[in-house]
Amino acid sequence: VRLREAGEGEFLRRVREAAGRPGGSVLVGIGDDTAVLQGQGREERLLLKCDATVEGQHFRREWLTEAEIGARAVRRALSDIAAMGGRPAAILLTLLVSPDEDLEAATAIAAGAAAAGTEFGAPLAGGETVGTEGPLALDVVVAGFAPAGRELRRSGARPGEALLVSGALGASAAGLACLRCGLSAPAAHRAIARSKRPEPRLALGRMLRESGAVRAAIDLSDGLLRDAGHLADESGVRIEIDEARLPLSPDCREVAEALGASPLHWALAGGEDYELLFTADAESVPALIAQADREVGLSLTRIGAVTQGRGVFVARPDGGARTPTAEGWDQFTHDQG
Amino acid sequence: VRLREAGEGEFLRRVREAAGRPGGSVLVGIGDDTAVLQGQGREERLLLKCDATVEGQHFRREWLTEAEIGARAVRRALSDIAAMGGRPAAILLTLLVSPDEDLEAATAIAAGAAAAGTEFGAPLAGGETVGTEGPLALDVVVAGFAPAGRELRRSGARPGEALLVSGALGASAAGLACLRCGLSAPAAHRAIARSKRPEPRLALGRMLRESGAVRAAIDLSDGLLRDAGHLADESGVRIEIDEARLPLSPDCREVAEALGASPLHWALAGGEDYELLFTADAESVPALIAQADREVGLSLTRIGAVTQGRGVFVARPDGGARTPTAEGWDQFTHDQG
Numbered sequence: 001v002r003l004r005e006a007g008e009g010e011f012l013r014r015v016r017e018a019a020g021r022p023g024g025s026v027l028v029g030i031g032d033d034t035a036v037l038q039g040q041g042r043e044e045r046l047l048l049k050c051d052a053t054v055e056g057q058h059f060r061r062e063w064l065t066e067a068e069i070g071a072r073a074v075r076r077a078l079s080d081i082a083a084m085g086g087r088p089a090a091i092l093l094t095l096l097v098s099p100d101e102d103l104e105a106a107t108a109i110a111a112g113a114a115a116a117g118t119e120f121g122a123p124l125a126g127g128e129t130v131g132t133e134g135p136l137a138l139d140v141v142v143a144g145f146a147p148a149g150r151e152l153r154r155s156g157a158r159p160g161e162a163l164l165v166s167g168a169l170g171a172s173a174a175g176l177a178c179l180r181c182g183l184s185a186p187a188a189h190r191a192i193a194r195s196k197r198p199e200p201r202l203a204l205g206r207m208l209r210e211s212g213a214v215r216a217a218i219d220l221s222d223g224l225l226r227d228a229g230h231l232a233d234e235s236g237v238r239i240e241i242d243e244a245r246l247p248l249s250p251d252c253r254e255v256a257e258a259l260g261a262s263p264l265h266w267a268l269a270g271g272e273d274y275e276l277l278f279t280a281d282a283e284s285v286p287a288l289i290a291q292a293d294r295e296v297g298l299s300l301t302r303i304g305a306v307t308q309g310r311g312v313f314v315a316r317p318d319g320g321a322r323t324p325t326a327e328g329w330d331q332f333t334h335d336q337g
Numbered sequence: 338v339r340l341r342e343a344g345e346g347e348f349l350r351r352v353r354e355a356a357g358r359p360g361g362s363v364l365v366g367i368g369d370d371t372a373v374l375q376g377q378g379r380e381e382r383l384l385l386k387c388d389a390t391v392e393g394q395h396f397r398r399e400w401l402t403e404a405e406i407g408a409r410a411v412r413r414a415l416s417d418i419a420a421m422g423g424r425p426a427a428i429l430l431t432l433l434v435s436p437d438e439d440l441e442a443a444t445a446i447a448a449g450a451a452a453a454g455t456e457f458g459a460p461l462a463g464g465e466t467v468g469t470e471g472p473l474a475l476d477v478v479v480a481g482f483a484p485a486g487r488e489l490r491r492s493g494a495r496p497g498e499a500l501l502v503s504g505a506l507g508a509s510a511a512g513l514a515c516l517r518c519g520l521s522a523p524a525a526h527r528a529i530a531r532s533k534r535p536e537p538r539l540a541l542g543r544m545l546r547e548s549g550a551v552r553a554a555i556d557l558s559d560g561l562l563r564d565a566g567h568l569a570d571e572s573g574v575r576i577e578i579d580e581a582r583l584p585l586s587p588d589c590r591e592v593a594e595a596l597g598a599s600p601l602h603w604a605l606a607g608g609e610d611y612e613l614l615f616t617a618d619a620e621s622v623p624a625l626i627a628q629a630d631r632e633v634g635l636s637l638t639r640i641g642a643v644t645q646g647r648g649v650f651v652a653r654p655d656g657g658a659r660t661p662t663a664e665g666w667d668q669f670t671h672d673q674g
Binding site: 001002003004005006008010011012014015018019020024025026028029030032034035037046048049050051052053054056057058089090092094096097098099100101102103104106107110111114115118121122123124125126127128129130131132133134135137139141143145 | 338339340341342343345347348349351352355356357361362363365366367369371372374383385386387388389390391393394395426427429431433434435436437438439440441443444447448451452455458459460461462463464465466467468469470471472474476478480482
């Protein structure tokens with residue numbers, strides 16, 4: 001069976017099986033936004049994550065400057081630390097690059113990565129460079145810390161909780177569509193900027209962790225439906241999303257109208273919004289919304305609920321429903337480049 | 338300027354410049370075997386390293402089983418933790434793999450990596466899988482711990498110290514030559530096994546750190562000359578190697594004779610021996626040699642000295658000398674596949 005037929009999920013299930021239950025210093029292994037390690041000091045835990053982007057698959061050279069390529073790779077990886085409520089501490093960068101690549105260009109990629117890391121308190125602390133005849137690829141490792149036992153885990157959702165999302169959805173996918181078809185308009189430019197420069201929600205992640213009302217979170221990289229599916233799977237719950245409540249980005253709506261596309265599809269399955277999807281005690285929702293607006297300048301929207309059961313369920317405004325488990329980003333079956 | 342003309346060293350110098358002096362939690366950044374981070378607990382420090390291998394560049398599919406590909410990538414990365422005197426705690430694996438790859442084969446690679454990590458106390462704790470049309474590539478992240486302030490740094494060598502190496506040299510390069518030309522003999526089989534299955538010297542690294550007599554070490558991945566050059570550069574010293582004292586592997590000698598090759602060249606520039614090269618107080622050398630033999634079953638050989646100055650200097654048995662700075666493995670100018 002080829003990976004493109006089996007799909008990423010089946011492969012990861014097998015990898016997880018092969019890895020077995022982690023022990024020793026590893027408190028959380030495969031299946032969450034980052035790994036969680038116990039250091040000798042008992043108060044703080046180490047978060048570890050790697051995130052890879054490949055030319056043609058995740059970006060095109062003609063769409064981004066070298067500095068943007070490096071910065072984007074780092075910002076994506078930092079988003080996973082945000083989803084754990086952590087504080088980033090350092091990045092490593094592995095660069096797979098052709099020996100025919102220009103020295104200045106390769107340096108600009110690394111410098112862009114270093115600058116993005118420094119901006120968020122995570123200096124470039126090492127890495128690896130390997131010559132390859134394949135496409136340009138960046139693998140960013142990010143290490144961070146979080147107080148022991150209070151990480152925002154994918155497995156923390158419980159029936160009865162509310163489901164919330166930060167910011168607005170669909171702009172990144174809309175920007176990608178604009179890049180593909182060359183659409184140029186103010187909304188297109190804003191959407192493209194969003195696609196090029198993800199915003200890791202680190203301040204929000206820390207705020208949510210410190211609130212004590214939130215125990216489960218994930219960042220939206222694969223698309224809302226698929227990422228909600230990860231939350232549901234890891235927590236052993238059912239996640240119900242109210243389609244009418246989704247905070248669609250105005251730029252996403254405008255671009256979709258210009259292109260005759262579906263803004264809802266971009267919001268549900270487009271991916272790369274890098275907002276946080278999380279669950280919270282229902283009674284704490286108004287206070288969280290007010291606090292996020294005041295302290296981190298971000299809107300939070302209640303978009304659904306956690307119930308008993310399995311999988312993801314989307315309630316449509318017309319009273320219909322769908323259980324769209326196969327939508328969203330899959331490394332092996334999609335081609336985003 | 339293309340990378341293949343500029344060389345890896347020049348590129349890394351520029352990356353280091355772009356990264357700037359690390360701050361915050363990062364105590365040691367680019368330039369050592371691993372990054373060193375300070376956690377909240379003050380007694381222990383976090384070591385972080387990533388190590389990438391690419392099909393055609395670092396291995397060929399026809400030479401290794403899938404499990405061997407995964408295990409080899411992990412064992413290489415663990416060697417860097419050994420070179421810091423650390424204890425490995427976890428690995429992450431990024432796999433860049435074609436969507437046309439067989440699911441069982443891809444799983445076997447990850448399972449081989451997981452098993453190798455577990456063998457050395459570092460469970461597979463996460464990772465990333467990305468579809469690519471390029472060659473198969475593995476990037477292994479390894480995290481470990483070491484007592485604060487006692488890591489074996491590349492920058493710790495001081496004039497007056499002795500230079501030592503563990504084990505025997507050249508077998509891995511000899512094994513690679515056997516794979517390339519199809520040589521089959523007992524010595525060839527042993528050399529090939531060594532090439533396929535690097536041995537991270539973790540117990541030795543910890544012993545050296547605990548001895549208090551050793552403050553500088555590096556693992557031999559790029560070749561003795563090049564790695565000695567890294568030690569010399571980072572410490573700001575000159576390293577003098579006595580060619581006649583080099584512990585050439587008997588298998589390396591035998592294969593070289595059969596192939597009409599130079600065993601000395603393999604020992605000096607072949608790379609991938611994954612032995613430890615380190616410096617020690619001269620008066621502690623006999624005790625270290627005895628202890629390594631007794632406690633970790635490894636021979637140590639005094640092969641030279643640290644003096645004032647710069648660079649690497651090799652004294653030849655005929656009284657001549659060479660300063661072979663450009664030899665060894667370079668990611669952009671060599672092709673090992």
